[in-house]
Amino acid sequence: MHIKTSLYEQDFYAWTQSQAEALAHRQISNLDWQNLQEEISALGRQEYREIVSRLTVLLGHLLKWELQPEKRSRSWFLTIREQRRSIRRHLKQNPSLKARLPEALEEGFEAGTDLALRETGLPIRIFPLVCPYPLEQVLQDYFLCDTTQDWD
Numbered sequence: 193m194h195i196k197t198s199l200y201e202q203d204f205y206a207w208t209q210s211q212a213e214a215l216a217h218r219q220i221s222n223l224d225w226q227n228l229q230e231e232i233s234a235l236g237r238q239e240y241r242e243i244v245s246r247l248t249v250l251l252g253h254l255l256k257w258e259l260q261p262e263k264r265s266r267s268w269f270l271t272i273r274e275q276r277r278s279i280r281r282h283l284k285q286n287p288s289l290k291a292r293l294p295e296a297l298e299e300g301f302e303a304g305t306d307l308a309l310r311e312t313g314l315p316i317r318i319f320p321l322v323c324p325y326p327l328e329q330v331l332q333d334y335f336l337c338d339t340t341q342d343w344d
Contacts, residue, residue: 211223243292247304250271251325260312305320
């Protein structure tokens with residue numbers, strides 16, 4: 193018995209192009225409604241994961257910056273600067289994500305702590321259990337690491 197596979201399963205790129213074409217020409221009967229719904233939902237989840245990922249890196253580096261001042265580097269400075277800018281840009285492009293920032297901050301802090309633990313070798317007991325930084329401050333250029341100044 194031969195099971196027919198859909199274009200979605202056979203060639204995702206070709207499926208996206210056929211769906212875009214059907215949408216452009218308002219060919220409702222050619223739309224793959226189930227898979228379109230799943231893919232659009234996945235796009236939204238991807239935007240949220242992007243914020244969490246950037247907060248992870250930012251918070252991990254802020255922890256390192258605060259807990260290992262003697263090891264501060266231009267690389268850490270530039271990573272903090274880059275992540276702040278990227279988060280602000282992403283929120284500007286996706287303003288409705290602001291409602292999920294408290295949750296994203298919590299998730300990002302957990303993963304950021306793990307990042308800092310891996311990269312510093314410091315004992316886990318010195319790391320806070322919950323994020324000690326208010327979100328508004330985390331995103332400000334001058335908080336902990338002033339990224340408005342030149343690196344010395």
